[in-house]
Amino acid sequence: MATRRRASAAGGARRHSPVAPVRVEPHRCTALEKRRLLGATPFFSALGDGQLDEVAERFDQRNFTVGETIHRAGDPAERLSIVVAGQVKIARPTPDGQDVLLALLGPQEHFGSLLELGDAVYRDDAVAHTDCCVLSTGAESFHALVVRFPSVANAALALVAARLREAQATIEQLSTYPVPRRVAATLLALADRLGTIRPCVDSDDHRGVGNSGDGHDDEILIDATLSRQDLADMTGATVETVSRVLSDFRRRGWIDSGRQWVSVRDRASLKKVAHG
């Protein structure tokens, strides 16, 4: 389904369509699918089929289309949600209008009231970053599951702890490193989480060979609609600065990028920048 017109050669200017074919999925899960999807989730991976049924009946499914708001900061925090398809953006609105992008979640990842424990309201906006499908359950319902299945408690703890680690890494970045370094680190992290290999060499285009001998060919596309503004919100910088940094990286051949997309060409060099 990827619409593309002329994915021109590697070296030169950026071209039209990014590489992210937006996939939509407006569907309704069967009970069976729900069970399967939840079972694939870190929360419930230790449970057997019978137990999963019990879990599944407590979860509701909802679909959202790009840009749709799932919840807003300030709303009563009453649901724990798990992304099963698509991507969800978690952003903290600040008084002065400048958002901070706290996470870009993909399938299997969770958001919502688990993080707001002991808190009455959400602290962040959750917005559908692509069309997406989400399974969610009430906070009490989830707590019942925690009590019933100790493995769920352990998993939840581990997941929140992992989030905390990420947050602390971000704090480290923000407090001590300059923007290019933060951008490099962010790109690498995104490539790890959302990267797909060899973007420019696929599709239905006829294609000679692909790599026209320009050094590296292990290009990794970050499979998300990623604007400069998003990157700025992730790194605590401004759009203009991010744009300048990306232009610089591009000039050096470390990345390739265009409207709403970035791909990593020279992981090693980025790593060097990201780690000192």
Added chain:
Amino acid sequence: MATRRRASAAGGARRHSPVAPVRVEPHRCTALEKRRLLGATPFFSALGDGQLDEVAERFDQRNFTVGETIHRAGDPAERLSIVVAGQVKIARPTPDGQDVLLALLGPQEHFGSLLELGDAVYRDDAVAHTDCCVLSTGAESFHALVVRFPSVANAALALVAARLREAQATIEQLSTYPVPRRVAATLLALADRLGTIRPCVDSDDHRGVGNSGDGHDDEILIDATLSRQDLADMTGATVETVSRVLSDFRRRGWIDSGRQWVSVRDRASLKKVAHG
């Protein structure tokens, strides 16, 4: 025990001894004390005496003196610790030597392997910020408790979630606000967590009245040895900048400060700076 020479009047220059009487406590808890201390902790507050005994026998007690290292980043992460007296500083060392102070923990607060779940090593240094007493247990031992007592699981989840919230607030601060605002917010947070009322008006000094009519008299001392460097590490700024900001706040009469201590005089004004 507070040594002090001449705590001079309120208005003018800063004077000698801060106000923090350093208390030492090199002792050994009895089993009974251990039980009581653990029961006072958010982890185990829901448990009965019999259950607390079970918990207590899994915890060991250790004392540390100021500056002593409890664990270092890179050490195998094998213990969960709870501060019962004194303060512990959690700092993340960065490659280029500049530390990031992630937390300053007081009694009842925890650190260690709970946050490193699924991680083999500590990410941070833990250092005794004052003389202190710590109860700790092995990671497996703690997990056994989690499975045995669901309330412990819930408490642990809530505690880690609370840490995550703090971390996200810090990220918000770092990404979008200027230094004076961050410093103001940090001071307020410290005053809330570690503040003691009326510092200059206590001790065994004879004292006329105390407040010599200089506007506000709700002064709150931050009860910790707090260097400019510590503050800088908490706010992601440099010592010099923090010093300038504090001098400014002092000139305005919002705070009072000296070598290794700060007290808050005008909460309202600080709040105004901290929140826009």
Added chain:
DNA sequence: CGAGTCTTTGATTAGGATCAATTGCTGTGG
């Protein structure tokens, strides 16, 4: 094709970092 976004690039400014002394507090030892 044209309106609306997103991106790039340039010029200017400002907030903090850095470099460099100087002053002030603390506790130690003569």
Added chain:
DNA sequence: CCACAGCAATTGATCCTAATCAAAGACTCG
């Protein structure tokens, strides 16, 4: 009790990173 060594804090001068302001180019979609 006082002098001194050592560390913490202050203050000034300068430089540089990144924000801000401003405008033009690029891609998408209706």
